[in-house]
Amino acid sequence: MTKLFAVAGKPIAHSISPQMHQAAFDAMGIDAIYFRMLAQDADDVFSAAKEMGIAGMSITAPLKQGIASKVDEKNEEVKLLRACNTLIFENKKSSGYNTDPQGVAGALIDAGAGIRGKKAVVLGAGGAAKAAILALTKQGAKVVCANRTLEKAKEAARIFGCEACSVNEGDLENALEGAAILVSCISAHERVVPKRMLKQGMVVLDANYSAQSALVADAKEAGCKIVDATSWVLFQGIDAFGKFTGKDAPLEAMRKAVLENRPDAKSRRRIALIGFMGSGKSTVGKILAKLCGLEFVETDGMIAQSAGKSIPEIFEQAGEASFREMEAEALKEAVQKENCVISCGGGIVLREENAQLLQKECFVVWLFASAKEAMERTKGDASRPLVNRQDKEEVAHRILEARLQIYARACHIMVNTGGKTAQEVASMIAMEIGVGKP
Structure with a gap:
């Protein structure tokens, strides 16, 4: 399994x-x-x-x-x-x-940096910084925690037995004097360390790998040895x-x-929602489209309009195989649109070629709901044959369980919709993709 x-x-x-x-x-x-x-x-x-x-x-x-x-x-x-x-x-x-302490130590050791007996400065006093301090002290380094709020640096020093200082220029210069290692766990955009304090040969690790780092740019110019954040x-x-x-x-x-392989954000203005029936694709999709100023498209609606029949009628008269062919064609048409939210049928990713097309052309969001919640949400919807069965929840659970791995493989992100309103789910997605103002 x-x-x-x-x-x-x-x-x-x-x-x-x-x-x-x-x-x-x-x-x-x-x-x-x-x-x-x-x-x-x-x-x-x-x-x-x-x-x-x-x-x-x-x-x-x-x-x-x-x-x-x-x-x-x-x-x-x-x-x-x-x-x-x-x-x-x-x-x-x-x-x-x-495992963050092992990440820090492993990254530095892999880069050939000697740690034991060396002086190391850690910028920041949050969770990542504390992990770095723990890793360095365990490896025998003499650590200084430098932070904008001195009290937080002192708190870290009390916990881990290191030194503490502020990031005021004078304090930081003293801390960096003779330092062999500098680990930054603060915002990548902040230029806390003046270029003149970065010495040739100093080992520099910036924990932020998702944004351009001012520190790394300066450290390269100074001839420092850069340890890529992804090594952590x-x-x-x-x-x-x-x-x-x-x-x-x-x-x-x-x-x-x-x-x-770095995450690809190129398609975030073409968002596809996938998931089981009752996960909220249509409801969330409409709200998300409005929040982000995008067009709302529904593959089932496209199929029904093209065939001149409802989805249950297509299933009954033409069979599922014919419906899946229509669905594949509707998806090909939908992904040609720009600036849209596409609500996909629950079984659209059962075809591997559909899943691949979605991955290539869209930012794919899997909306998850448990079988119990899905059945509760679709209660009274006569267009869904499963809803009218006595054993509907048991059957829904079995179908959903079989599809979990398919949805998981097809998505870029998953959102658990359980216990959330459609507005809350749509707002989470809008904030994640950085489109519009939820």
């Missing part, structure tokens, strides 16, 4: 974890799919994991602290950092880990993969995936 894994956060479309872990699963011959989940909070994550039977998850900002407070069992790093970035679900229990992602992922599978991770397959 195919296992499901995911990375959850807000935002999430930028995450390279799916490419990295999917490459690892494929290289090891493991039957698993790894996808992105756009989540509101920790409760959202745990609810989706339970309903979908997810085996393991990676957690990114801003959910790590919330997850740490709710996980059943946690390792020492989670307790110390009060943040969890890796979840395992087994025997109805959740186990939490934090890679090595924390190596550790997470071991926890997911109990096997040694295929390092080179994961490294290749990280370097070659």
Whole structure:
């Protein structure tokens, strides 16, 4: 049986974890799919994991602290950092880990940076910075935490036994004097470190891989040794993969995936909504289109208009095979449109060519709802034959379970619609894609 894994956060479309872990699963011959989940909070994550039977998850900002407070069992790093970035679900229990310290240490060691006995400066005092401080102190470095709010730096110093300073120019210059390593865990756009303080040969790691970094640009000019931020992602992922599978991770397959495959945001003004009946595709789609100033298109509506018949009539008179042909043609027509939200039929991704076309031409959002919630939402809809069956929820659960892996493989992101209004779901998506003002 195919296992499901995911990375959850807000935002999430930028995450390279799916490419990295999917490459690892494929290289090891493991039957698993790894996808992105756009989540509101920790409760959202745990609810989706339970309903979908997810085996393991990676957690990114801003959910790590919330997850740490709710996980059943946690390792020492989670307790110390009060943040969890890796979840395992087994025997109805959740186990939490934090692999970020291994990510920092692994990235620096892989780049040939000596750590033991060296002076290291960490910019920031948030979750990522604390993970970096923990990693560096464990490796024997002399660490200084530099932060805009000095009290937060002092708090980190008390926890991890390092030094603390502000980022005022004088304090920072003293901290960087003789430093061999600089790890930045602050906004990529801020220029906190003046260029003159960056010395040739200094090892610089900026944790932010999704945006152009002022620090990295300056460090390159100064002749510093740059450690790519994706190396942090890679090595924390190596550790997470071991926890997911109990096997040694295929390092080179994961490294290749990280370097070659970055998320593609080119189609975010052509958004496709996929998912089971009752997941809210039409309702959410109309609201999303309005929020973003896009046209709303519905493949079932296109088919009915072209055939001059309702969808149930097409199924009854022509059969499902004929309907699927019409659906494929409707999709080809729909993806020719620019600036639109496309609500797709629940079974559209059952055809591999449809799933591939959607992935290529659209930003694909999977709206998930449990079978129970889907049946509740479609109650009284006579156009859906399944709704009128006595065993409707049991049958719906069976169909949905068989489709989970298909939806997961086809989507760019997934949103759990359970317990949310259509307006809330549409607003989450609009904020994620950065189109319009929800």
